[in-house]
Amino acid sequence: xxxxxxxxxxxxxxxxxxxxxxxxxxxxxxxxxxxxxxxxxxxxxxxxxxxxxxxxxxxxxxxxxxxxxxxxxxxxxxxxxxxxxxxxxxxxxxxxxxxxxxxxxxxxxxxxxxxxxxxxxxxxxxxxxxxxxxxxxxxxxxxxxxxxxxxxxxxxxxxxxxxxxxxxxxxxxxxxxxxxxxxxxxxxxxxxxxxxxxxxxxxxxxxxxxxxxxxxxxxxxxxxxxxxxxxxxxxxxxxxxxxxxxxxxxxxxxxxxxxxxxxxxxxxxxxxxxxxxxxxxxxxxxxxxxxxxxxxxxxxxxxxxxxxxxxxxxxxxxxxxxxxxxxxxxxxxxxxxxxxxxxxxxx
Numbered sequence: 001x002x003x004x005x006x007x008x009x010x011x012x013x014x015x016x017x018x019x020x021x022x023x024x025x026x027x028x029x030x031x032x033x034x035x036x037x038x039x040x041x042x043x044x045x046x047x048x049x050x051x052x053x054x055x056x057x058x059x060x061x062x063x064x065x066x067x068x069x070x071x072x073x074x075x076x077x078x079x080x081x082x083x084x085x086x087x088x089x090x091x092x093x094x095x096x097x098x099x100x101x102x103x104x105x106x107x108x109x110x111x112x113x114x115x116x117x118x119x120x121x122x123x124x125x126x127x128x129x130x131x132x133x134x135x136x137x138x139x140x141x142x143x144x145x146x147x148x149x150x151x152x153x154x155x156x157x158x159x160x161x162x163x164x165x166x167x168x169x170x171x172x173x174x175x176x177x178x179x180x181x182x183x184x185x186x187x188x189x190x191x192x193x194x195x196x197x198x199x200x201x202x203x204x205x206x207x208x209x210x211x212x213x214x215x216x217x218x219x220x221x222x223x224x225x226x227x228x229x230x231x232x233x234x235x236x237x238x239x240x241x242x243x244x245x246x247x248x249x250x251x252x253x254x255x256x257x258x259x260x261x262x263x264x265x266x267x268x269x270x271x272x273x274x275x276x277x278x279x280x281x282x283x284x285x286x287x288x289x290x291x292x293x294x295x296x297x298x299x300x301x302x303x304x305x306x307x308x309x310x311x312x313x314x315x316x317x318x319x320x321x322x323x324x325x326x327x328x329x330x331x332x333x334x335x336x337x338x339x340x341x342x343x344x345x346x347x
Contacts, residue, residue, distance in 0.1 A: 221248075
């Protein structure tokens, strides 16, 4: 069924399709009967895939990655698809339109996406408003935070702190996004000095709160081995709660899509199947250099239960999907959960 729907939707602009499908799904799932049917259809929970991590109880390890619901407008609807956790954002202190359109491109032959969205979002205050009115569920909610494009890097810590403070009462964990390739200069914040400054600013604020909320760092897949070692050292030094590996890549190696088409698309972060091995290799490298058992979340090219299992065998405790959802459809989370439950039962 989804193959037929996908063949029709792929005739249109990817960004327009995203807005259209989420809007339609939102309307349909607002009907009590449809909501109940969807919840039952996508439900699949087993004790062997539950876990407590980061001080939080995850009913399953399959999460929706940041970028799908930047503004928290579809939290209830996405909960119906069976995710154990949903990451909202990336959100910035002030609303911003992002980069010029077109900025989202399908590479169908590669089952991939190139995007240069540029942290387009309605701002942290809008997200807080959405979170205040949401109905509580057993799905863990994360907040992915960034800086505004026009904020100089030397003042970036202030932007991250603004989002951190405002979201603190309303999300279960935080992700510091310094790894998007679509905000000029952002990735340079992964270097030792600025990284330490940003993380320490958030940790200092958190230390004064009644409840400790986990802080994770999302890293790029294009870091060198030395940079990965530096990032892990700082994360362990500051007792950061975990690392998400990885964001999109700027690499374009061994794609099936013709080079002429790639050149025409231009800059942006590549996600989907071509990122699968690269992001998994980063997980392995982190495990090799870390001295603590800091939790890792694997994301990048996960489009099946087997791919999810490989991520977890390589060190990930949890996994996230996004591009795989576009190519494989809304049953993806359930299929992954069934595969993981079966593989753990046989283990």
